Amino acid sequence: xxxxxxxxxxxxxxxxxxxxxxxxxxxxxxxxxxxxxxxxxxxxxxxxxxxxxxxxxxxxxxxxxxxxxxxxxxxxxxxxxxxxxxxxxxxxxxxxxxxxxxxxxxxxxxxxxxxxxxxxxxxxxxxxxxxxxxxxxxxxxxxxxxxxxxxxxxxxxxxxxxxxxxxxxxxxxxxxxxxxxxxxxxxxxxxxxxxxxxxxxxxxxxxxxxxxxxxxxxxxxxxxxxxxxxxxxxxxxxxxxxxxxxxxxxxxxxxxxxxxxxxxxxxxxxxxxxxxxxxxxxxxxxxxxxxxxxxxxxxxxxxxxxxxxxxxxxxxxxxxxxxxxxxxxxxxxxxxxxxxxxxxxxxxxxxxxxxxxxxxxxxxxxxxxxxxxxxxxxxxxxxxxxxxxxxxxxxxxxxxxxxxxxxxxxxxxxxxxxxxxxxxxxxxxxxxxxxxxxxxxxxxx
Numbered sequence: 001x002x003x004x005x006x007x008x009x010x011x012x013x014x015x016x017x018x019x020x021x022x023x024x025x026x027x028x029x030x031x032x033x034x035x036x037x038x039x040x041x042x043x044x045x046x047x048x049x050x051x052x053x054x055x056x057x058x059x060x061x062x063x064x065x066x067x068x069x070x071x072x073x074x075x076x077x078x079x080x081x082x083x084x085x086x087x088x089x090x091x092x093x094x095x096x097x098x099x100x101x102x103x104x105x106x107x108x109x110x111x112x113x114x115x116x117x118x119x120x121x122x123x124x125x126x127x128x129x130x131x132x133x134x135x136x137x138x139x140x141x142x143x144x145x146x147x148x149x150x151x152x153x154x155x156x157x158x159x160x161x162x163x164x165x166x167x168x169x170x171x172x173x174x175x176x177x178x179x180x181x182x183x184x185x186x187x188x189x190x191x192x193x194x195x196x197x198x199x200x201x202x203x204x205x206x207x208x209x210x211x212x213x214x215x216x217x218x219x220x221x222x223x224x225x226x227x228x229x230x231x232x233x234x235x236x237x238x239x240x241x242x243x244x245x246x247x248x249x250x251x252x253x254x255x256x257x258x259x260x261x262x263x264x265x266x267x268x269x270x271x272x273x274x275x276x277x278x279x280x281x282x283x284x285x286x287x288x289x290x291x292x293x294x295x296x297x298x299x300x301x302x303x304x305x306x307x308x309x310x311x312x313x314x315x316x317x318x319x320x321x322x323x324x325x326x327x328x329x330x331x332x333x334x335x336x337x338x339x340x341x342x343x344x345x346x347x348x349x350x351x352x353x354x355x356x357x358x359x360x361x362x363x364x365x366x367x368x369x370x371x372x373x374x375x376x377x378x379x380x381x382x383x384x385x386x387x388x389x390x391x392x393x394x395x396x397x398x399x400x401x402x403x404x405x406x407x408x409x410x411x412x413x414x415x416x417x418x419x420x421x422x423x424x425x426x427x428x429x430x431x432x433x434x435x436x437x438x439x440x441x442x443x444x445x
Contacts, residue, residue, distance in 0.1 A: 078241070078242070078416075079240075079241050079242030079243070079244045079416075080240065080241065080242070080244055080413065080414040080415050080416045081112050081238055081239065081240050081351055081413055081414070081415045081416065082112070082177070082238070082239040082240065082241065082415070082416060083111065083112060083374075083415045083416060083417055083418065083419035083420070084109050084110065084111050084112065084419040084420050084421040085419065085420045086239070086416060087109055087113075087114050087239065088109060090177075090239065091104050094172060095171065095172050095173055095174065095177075096114065096169060096170075096171060096172075097169070097170050097171075097172070098117075098168045098169050098170070099168060102117070102168050102230075102231065104169065108233070109421065110236065110373060110421065110423075111348075111351070111373045111374040111375060111419040111421045111422055111423050112238055112351040112371075112373060112374055112415060112419060113236040113237055113238045113371060113373070114169070114236065114237050115184065115233040115235075115236050116167045116168075116169050116181075116196075116215065116217065116233065116234070116235050116236060116237055117167060117168045117169065117230075117231045117232065117233055118151055118165050118167065118168070118217070118228060118229070118230055118231065118232045118233075118234065119151070119165060119166040119167055119168050119230060120150070120151050120152050120230045121148055121149065121150060121151055121165070121166065122148070122149040122151055122155070122157070122163045122164070122165040122219070123141050123145060123146075123147075123148055123149070123163065123164045123165070124145075124146040124147050124148075124149065124161060124162070124163055125140075125141060125144040125145060125146060125162050125163070125164055126144045126146060126162070127144055127162060128162050128218055128220070129144065130197065130201060130202060130203070130204065131197070131199060131200060131201055132200070132201075132202060133200050133202060134200070135199075135200070136199040136200065137164065137197055137198070137199055137214070137216045141164055149163070151165070151228065151229055151230045151232075152229070152230050153229065154227050154228065154229045154304070154306075155227070155228065155229065156225055156226070156227055156302065157219060157221050157225065157226050157227075157228055158221065158225050159221040159222065159223060159224060159225045160220075160221070160222070161220070161221070162218065162219075162220050163218070163219045163220070164197070164216055164217075164218055164219075165216065165217050165219060166214060166215075166216050167214070167215040167216060167217055168230075168231070169215055169237075170213065170214050170215065171207065171211050171212060171213065171215065172212045173207070173209070173210050173211050173212065173239075174210065175209055175210040176209060176210075176241055176242070177209060177210070177239055177240070177241055178206070178207055178208055178209040178211075178239070178240055178243075179206070179207030179211070179237050179238060179239050179240070180205060180206055180207070180237070180238050180240065180353075181195075181196035181205045181206075181207070181235055181236065181237045181238070182205065182235060182236060182238075182353070182370050182371045183234060183235050183236075184233060184234060184235060184236055185389075185439075186305070186439045186440055186441070187234045187235065188391045189337060189389065189391055189438060189439035190221075190223070190224055190226065190303060190305075190439050190441070191221070191222040191223035191224065191296060191335045191391065191393075192219060192220070192221050192222065192224075192226060192234065193218075193219070193220040193221075193222050194217055194218065194219055194220075194234050194235050195217065195218045195235075196215060196216070196217055196218075196235060196237065197215075197216045197217070197218055198211055198213065198214075198215060198216070199213045199214065204218075207237070215237075217234060217235055219234060222335065222393075223296045223298075223300070223335045224296070224300055224302070224303045224316065225302050225303070226302070226303050226304075226305055227302055227303065227304040227305060227306075228305055229306070232305055232306075236371060238351070238371070240413075241416065244413065244414065246275070246276065246411050246412070246413075248273050248274065248275065248276075251271075251273050251276070251277060251412055252271070252273050254347065254350070254412065255271040255273070255277075258345065258347050259345065260277060260344060260345050260346075260347075260385075260412075261277070261342050261343070261344055261345070261385065262342070262343040262344075262345070262384045262385035263341070263342065263343065264286070264343075266343075266384035266385075269342060272406070274409075275409060276355065276409030276410055276411045276412075277344070277352075277409060277410040277411075277412065278406045278408070278409055278410075279340040279341070279342050279344065279388055279406070279407065279408055279409075279410065280340065280341045280342065280404050280405055280406050280407060281338055281339075281340065281341065281390070281401055281402075281403065281404070281405050281407045282338070282339050282340060282341040282387075282403065282404075283322070283323060283326050283327065283328055283338075283401065283402070283403035283404075284322060284326055284341075284403050285322045285436075286435070290321045290322045291319050291320070291321060291322075291436065291445070292320055292321065292322050292323075292328075292338070292339075292436070293320040293328070293336055293337055293338040293339070293436065294313070294317040294318065294319060294320060294336065294337040294436075294438065295317065295318045295320055295331075295334055295335070295336050296316065296317060296318075296334065296335040296336075296337075297315075297316055297317060297318060300315060300316040301315060301316070303316075303441055304441075305441065307441055308440050308441060309440065309441075309442070309443055309444070310441055310442075310443070311441055311442050311443065312442075312443060313438055313442045313443060313445055316442070317337075317438065317442075319445075320336070326402065326403035327400055327401060327402045327403065328400075328401045329398050329399070329400050329401075330392065330393075330394035330398060330399045330400075330401060331394065331398060332394050332395070332396055332397060332398060333393070333394075334393070334394070335391070335392070335393055336391075336392040336393070337389060337390070337391060337392075337436070337438060338389075338390045338392050338436075339387050339388070339389055339390060339435070339436045340387050340388040340389075340390060340407075341403075341404060342385070342387070342388075343377060343384060343385025343386055343387050344372070344376070344377055344385050344386065344387075344388060344410065345376070345377035345378055345383075345384075345385045345386075346372050346373065346374060346375065346376040346377060346378070346412070346423075347374070347375075347378065348374045348375045348378060348418050348419070348422050349374065349414065349415050349417070349418045350374060350412050350413065350414055350415065351371065351372065351373060351374050351412070351413050351415060352371075352372035352376070352410045352411060352412045352413070353370045353371055353372065353410070353411050353413070354366070354370040354372070354388070354408050354409070354410055354411075355370070355408055355409045355410075355411065356370055356408075365392070365393050365395065366390045366391065366392050366407055366408045372388075372410065373422075373423035374415060374418070374419055374422060374423060375422035375423035376423045378422070378423075387435060387436075388408075388410075389436065389437060390407065390408070392407075
């Protein structure tokens with residue numbers, strides 16, 4: 001086992017002239033900029049083409065990495081999240097790659113992220129870990145290894161167990177690009193705890209600028225055992241250039257222009273903005289239904305993630321009906337699906353992320369799957385917002401939730417430019433216009 005890992009260990013060496021691990025080299029010429037990444041791929045953009053647009057010139061490194069973006073844009077930020085067409089460019093130019101027999105598919109590209117796929121093997125380990133700056137992920141797997149699971153055929157990941165799975169996708173990022181990851185919505189609604197890990201990392205769910213190497217995902221099914229296989233998509237990755245800081249003033253201006261929050265009846269609502277956009281919990285429900293949430297049953301049957309609209313929810317979930325006092329006590333270690341009172345919107349040139357745990361509002365965690373795509377709550381018919389379905393767990397002690405209580409914050413982040421793909425039914429999004437709903441594997445109640 002040890003020798004096997006040593007033979008397969010990813011070796012990373014800096015490119016010629018680099019100033020750090022895998023850093024690109026930058027050279028200039030009178031008529032173009034060129035970027036080298038230690039590979040035969042390089043891209044140049046004639047400066048003269050920029051003067052066709054009545055906008056500030058692109059930064060040279062952006063133009064070199066995303067030459068196709070400049071053809072379409074009228075407004076451009078020099079920092080922000082990479083849109084879908086930029087991700088296509090990263091794939092085309094070898095910054096994101098996969099094995100030849102498992103090429104990256106168009107269905108993996110989302111408005112501001114890429115879906116990542118499980119590789120052919122999973123490793124059961126004794127404990128979760130971060131490798132730290134002196135070790136690779138495989139170094140730590142060697143230390144904590146229990147057994148290996150073949151994912152080339154469907155296999156069971158047992159609840160309560162920790163698995164490390166190499167992903168099919170690998171990265172060779174330019175020095176100015178980093179990444180941030182999150183579970184997919186379906187993964188979160190099944191209480192599958194999922195975190196991205198990279199070699200030499202000190203932090204989960206983050207890819208450092210200029211990272212070159214393999215990607216791994218830690219998978220811990222917390223409530224249900226799940227059936228997965230090579231190619232299953234559990235998490236997603238966003239790419240970001242620079243680190244534009246969140247700004248409450250900018251978010252307030254965005255709300256004034258776009259209206260980010262609506263209430264029942266499509267009435268615009270006042271936005272509570274303080275280190276992000278706050279949302280509250282709905283324990284009142286709608287007049288048409290007394291159901292305000294679901295609590296997962298313990299020792300439920302296995303869930304095959306490939307199946308859609310298949311399972312009877314009553315085999316897996318207990319219905320929570322509207323409480324007479326409009327409050328709910330969260331039991332420690334129980335898993336709940338609840339919903340926000342507000343309907344929120346994410347403009348097409350922005351994306352958002354939910355802060356999963358904020359001790360200032362209580363000892364509980366909401367929303368494992370924190371990414372909200374550009375166009376969430378918008379749609380082609382100018383949708384007046386969509387509710388946020390929340391995955392909720394209390395930590396260690398029972399905790400009282402009351403109707404309308406603030407439970408989380410949405411952080412909005414701008415994109416470099418508007419993506420060609422927008423969240424909605426046209427690209428197969430499962431949860432646009434959602435009310436209280438379980439993951440797509442379950443039949444609708």
